[in-house]
Amino acid sequence: MKIKKILRIFLNVVFWGLTAAIAALAVLVMVYGNDLPDYRKLATYAPPVATRLYAADGSLLIEYAEERRVFIDYADMPPQLVNAFIAAEDQNFWTHPGVDVQGIIRAVVNNGARVMGFNTSFSGASTITQQVAKNFFLTSERSLSRKIKEAILALRLERTFSKQHILTLYLNQIFLGARAYGVGSAALMYFNKPVSDLTLAQCAFLASLPKAPNDRNRAVERRNYVLRRMQEEGYITPAQASAAAAEELNINSGFTAQMEEDFQYFAEDVRRQLLGTLGRETLYNQGLYIKTTIVPELQRAASAALNKELDAYNRDRREKLQGAIIAMNPHTGRIVAMAGGRSFSESSFNRATQAMRQIGSTIKPFVYLAALERGMSPQAMLLDAPIVGVRANNAQWKPENYDKKFLGDVPLRLSLETSRNVPSVRLVEQIGAPNAIEVAQRFGVYPADMENINLSMALGSGETTLEKLVLGYSAFVNGGRAIQPKLVDYIEDRYGRVIGGAQPEIIEWSADLTPPDPADTVAALSDAQSLYQMVSILQGAVERGTGKQARVPGHTIAGKTGTTNDVKDIWFVGFSKNLIAGVYLGFDTPRPLGRGAGSHMAARVFADFMKTALAGEKNQPFAVPDGLTFRRVNRRSGAAASDDPSGMIITEAFKPGQGPNPAPKRAASATGAIVGGVF
Numbered sequence: 001m002k003i004k005k006i007l008r009i010f011l012n013v014v015f016w017g018l019t020a021a022i023a024a025l026a027v028l029v030m031v032y033g034n035d036l037p038d039y040r041k042l043a044t045y046a047p048p049v050a051t052r053l054y055a056a057d058g059s060l061l062i063e064y065a066e067e068r069r070v071f072i073d074y075a076d077m078p079p080q081l082v083n084a085f086i087a088a089e090d091q092n093f094w095t096h097p098g099v100d101v102q103g104i105i106r107a108v109v110n111n112g113a114r115v116m117g118f119n120t121s122f123s124g125a126s127t128i129t130q131q132v133a134k135n136f137f138l139t140s141e142r143s144l145s146r147k148i149k150e151a152i153l154a155l156r157l158e159r160t161f162s163k164q165h166i167l168t169l170y171l172n173q174i175f176l177g178a179r180a181y182g183v184g185s186a187a188l189m190y191f192n193k194p195v196s197d198l199t200l201a202q203c204a205f206l207a208s209l210p211k212a213p214n215d216r217n218r219a220v221e222r223r224n225y226v227l228r229r230m231q232e233e234g235y236i237t238p239a240q241a242s243a244a245a246a247e248e249l250n251i252n253s254g255f256t257a258q259m260e261e262d263f264q265y266f267a268e269d270v271r272r273q274l275l276g277t278l279g280r281e282t283l284y285n286q287g288l289y290i291k292t293t294i295v296p297e298l299q300r301a302a303s304a305a306l307n308k309e310l311d312a313y314n315r316d317r318r319e320k321l322q323g324a325i326i327a328m329n330p331h332t333g334r335i336v337a338m339a340g341g342r343s344f345s346e347s348s349f350n351r352a353t354q355a356m357r358q359i360g361s362t363i364k365p366f367v368y369l370a371a372l373e374r375g376m377s378p379q380a381m382l383l384d385a386p387i388v389g390v391r392a393n394n395a396q397w398k399p400e401n402y403d404k405k406f407l408g409d410v411p412l413r414l415s416l417e418t419s420r421n422v423p424s425v426r427l428v429e430q431i432g433a434p435n436a437i438e439v440a441q442r443f444g445v446y447p448a449d450m451e452n453i454n455l456s457m458a459l460g461s462g463e464t465t466l467e468k469l470v471l472g473y474s475a476f477v478n479g480g481r482a483i484q485p486k487l488v489d490y491i492e493d494r495y496g497r498v499i500g501g502a503q504p505e506i507i508e509w510s511a512d513l514t515p516p517d518p519a520d521t522v523a524a525l526s527d528a529q530s531l532y533q534m535v536s537i538l539q540g541a542v543e544r545g546t547g548k549q550a551r552v553p554g555h556t557i558a559g560k561t562g563t564t565n566d567v568k569d570i571w572f573v574g575f576s577k578n579l580i581a582g583v584y585l586g587f588d589t590p591r592p593l594g595r596g597a598g599s600h601m602a603a604r605v606f607a608d609f610m611k612t613a614l615a616g617e618k619n620q621p622f623a624v625p626d627g628l629t630f631r632r633v634n635r636r637s638g639a640a641a642s643d644d645p646s647g648m649i650i651t652e653a654f655k656p657g658q659g660p661n662p663a664p665k666r667a668a669s670a671t672g673a674i675v676g677g678v679f
Contacts, residue, residue: 040160042136047071047172048181049287049494053267055294056336056489061113062267066284069492070184074168080200080235081183082167087229087380090128094163096128098154111122117343129154131210132170176206177213190251197652201244204230205251220249262303266294266335269353270487276400277500278491284310293334293486299515302327302337302581305608309585309601310342310659313593322588323478324351324466325605327581327613330474330646333483337581351584352465359445360460361419361599362469362562362571365476367458368416368424372530373439377658378537379638382423397456399425407468409647411638411661413537413652417545419561421459428458437462442525446470446484460562468572470582473573476535477558477580477622480524528625531653535622536653542574544635544648550574556621561599566592572602577620579613581606628653637664 018491019468034598038375076613086093120430126134133153157166176186186206187195188668198206201223208222224245231241270292282288306325314320320342327337340350349355372378384407387399399421407420415423428436436458446462474483491500538558546561550572559574570593583602587591632641635648643663652660 042132042157042161042165042169044049045169045172046242046494049286050185051283051290053290053292053393053607054272055263055292055296055299055464057296059296061263061292061294064271064284065428065457067181068179068185069172069181069190070188071172071287072168072182072184074164076196077167077183078195078203078642079655080230081195081198081203081206083235084203084226084230084306085128085167085171087235088204088207088226089131089210091229091233093128093167096127098127098156098158099151100127105556126150126622127154128170129157132166132173134158135173136169160259174210175213180223190651192252199244199247200240201247201249202493202567204244205249216251219251223249225434225495249586256549260300261344262339263294263296263301264348265340265350265352266292266299267488268344268348269338269350273487274491288499289492289496290493291489291491293336293489294338298337298609299339301612302609303339305605305612307342308608309605313585313597314342317479319587319591321585321593322347322351323583323602323605324355325581325609326352326467326470327579327609328485329578330476330478330483330575330580331472331481331578332372333474333486334489335487347588349464349588351588352582353465355584355588356463356465357569357584357586357590358461358463358564359386359469359571360562360564360569361421362573363440363445363458363460363462364416364419364424365538365560366445366472367428367431367436368412368444368537369526369530369534370436370439371412371427372432372533373526375655375657376412377638378533378652379411379633379661381409381638381661382412382415383426384408384410384415384420385427387422399459407556411635411667413540413638414635416537416560417541419541419546420441424459425455428455433458439526440472443472443475445469461562466584469571470573471556472581473560473575473582474580475525476531476538477575477577480526480529480531481522482525495600529628529653532622532625532628533653533655538574539622540650546599546610547572547574547603549600550606550610552576552607552614555610555614555617555619557610558622559603559604563599567594567597568592569597570597570602572599572606574603575612576610576614577622579610581609581613624653627656629656629659631660633660637661639663 004034009078047069048067049069049071052063053061055061057099104239130150133150137153172182175181178189180189183195183206187193187198191202204226205223207226227241227244230236302325306323310321310323320483322341324340328335338352340352341347386406401421410423426556433455434453441448445464457633471483475481490498493499538556538560542550542557542559547559550557550559555576557574557576559572562571571584574581583605585602630651630653632649633652634641635645635650637644637659640660641649
């Protein structure tokens with residue numbers, strides 16, 4: 001009877017104890033469970049994911065992220081990686097309801113023994129589900145109320161979601177050190193490989209990180225602890241554990257999408273542009289796929305050509321010359337190569353897009369185009385003779401040619417091909433500086449609201465960027481269309497949807513690889529015949545004028561050199577039928593480059609780049625518009641070859657009503673040789 005009485009008392013105690021516990025739990029749920037966050041939104045969890053920048057060929061350039069994260073679906077998680085985290089963090093994960101009672105009891109016993117002096121380690125009782133609840137909804141404060149809320153949320157999560165979904169949330173959200181969030185990013189950060197390629201030892205290492213994400217001193221020790229736990233739980237054999245423990249860890253110092261130095265100026269321009277249009281949150285956290293226009297082979301060739309010339313000049317010099325090169329498709333504006341200086345790591349200032357510099361004689365094609373548009377023939381004669389008393393900027397100015405010589409009457413074409421200054425001054429005086437400047441403004445080289453227009457600005461004293469200059473020259477060869485620079489072809493969000501209002505551009509080209517005609521609604525910047533005459537003259541500048549260093553054997557090239565006063569800035573802009581490139585060289589604080597320097601240096605950079613860019617491509621002459629007549633003329637006099645056969649004979653393109661000059665009354669020089677001007 002006494003035993004029955006004791007048993008009855010014990011059962012009553014248990015019953016009322018459980019009743020009290022249930023009542024207390026109900027009270028806790030009422031007190032703490034009503035204002036908890038809405039956990040159901042985790043059904044469509046979309047974590048912050050790194051945005052990735054890709055080249056035109058699909059190769060990865062760089063990633064942008066405030067938190068480095070690569071989302072991995074549960075189906076793509078290696079089983080041993082999952083097992084490693086469960087063994088290390090929550091051995092009863094597959095069976096508990098969100099809170100592990102056994103784990104709580106074990107933690108109480110272990111921690112009590114530790115306090116009493118026994119050689120046991122402190123242990124926690126938070127389950128993976130509780131960690132998900134804390135990481136997504138709660139703070140990390142150490143308080144009883146937070147632990148109660150954490151437990152309630154964990155129970156609700158377990159009733160709502162599958163174990164696999166909870167693990168997916170946990171393994172993609174947890175901080176694992178080195179700015180890596182989630183196992184996908186951590187695998188890249190520490191081992192430079194996707195999770196699918198991780199070894200058992202590497203899986204165990206990642207599973208050891210939640211306890212001390214930034215402590216590398218005990219990395220091997222903690223990895224081996226996880227391996228022992230995996231063996232104890234039956235996930236691996238003793239032999240597997242031993243082999244993994246013997247594996248060298250080889251942790252990276254910190255992986256990021258390593259981008260070649262050559263690509264950094266371009267990538268930074270893309271980043272600045274998208275930061276303005278998309279905003280920081282979208283750019284850094286929404287996992288965008290950004291397909292850019294850059295062509296890796298051409299980018300490397302551009303950087304190599306620029307640095308080759310800069311290195312040759314800078315050798316044994318204390319102050320270092322800088323420069324830039326930019327190349328694009330003149331029909332679409334797609335930038336295929338861009339280098340804004342010697343080294344992005346030394347200076348992130350992009351001299352292709354940010355540096356405003358005087359452009360010297362590269363302005364002359366726009367000035368001479370103004371004359372062609374007004375009906376002047378490419379063989380119209382300009383006087384190359386001293387000018388005295390010209391005033392520019394309220395100062396006496398006596399323009400000179402580079403060779404300090406005067407040739408008398410010279411054809412317009414020859415004057416531009418050899419970049420003579422004095423005939424150019426007379427041409428500007430004839431058509432008017434505002435009219436000459438207007439063409440440069442129309443083509444986007446100078447701003448539309450430019451003030452204080454004067455003669456010197458029409459000869460290149462105005463400032464602009466290399467990018468704007470190249471865009472202006474593009475209109476010479478693309479039919480007179482104003483184009484915008486294009487760095488990005490399209491952007492997709494993390495679900496593969498194109499965003500930003502722009503679909504991938506699809507252009508139907510004709511069988512001979514010529515671009516489509518511009519839309520009828522787009523007004524050309526100039527008439528086709530004048531544009532072709534200018535292209536023909538610029539082709540002559542490369543073949544026999546100041547741009548000889550820019551020649552590319554086997555290919556039709558046109559272009560123009562430019563040098564500012566005292567050779568402080570040197571330029572070359574040139575193009576083939578479907579590719580245009582511009583080069584700038586100069587000091588960041590302008591000063592003379594010194595003896596022997598000149599625009600031939602920029603032309604050399606252009607030629608080195610174009611030889612790679614056009615290698616293996618068939619030569620394509622420039623398209624000729626209807627209505628032009630081609631005649632053989634004497635280069636020096638502009639007379640028909642039959643009337644003046646001495647010296648160099650060239651082919652000239654004449655508009656209706658134009659033709660060769662009358663035969664000269666006196667013979668030209670015996671050699672017909674012309675010495676160039678400023679170039």
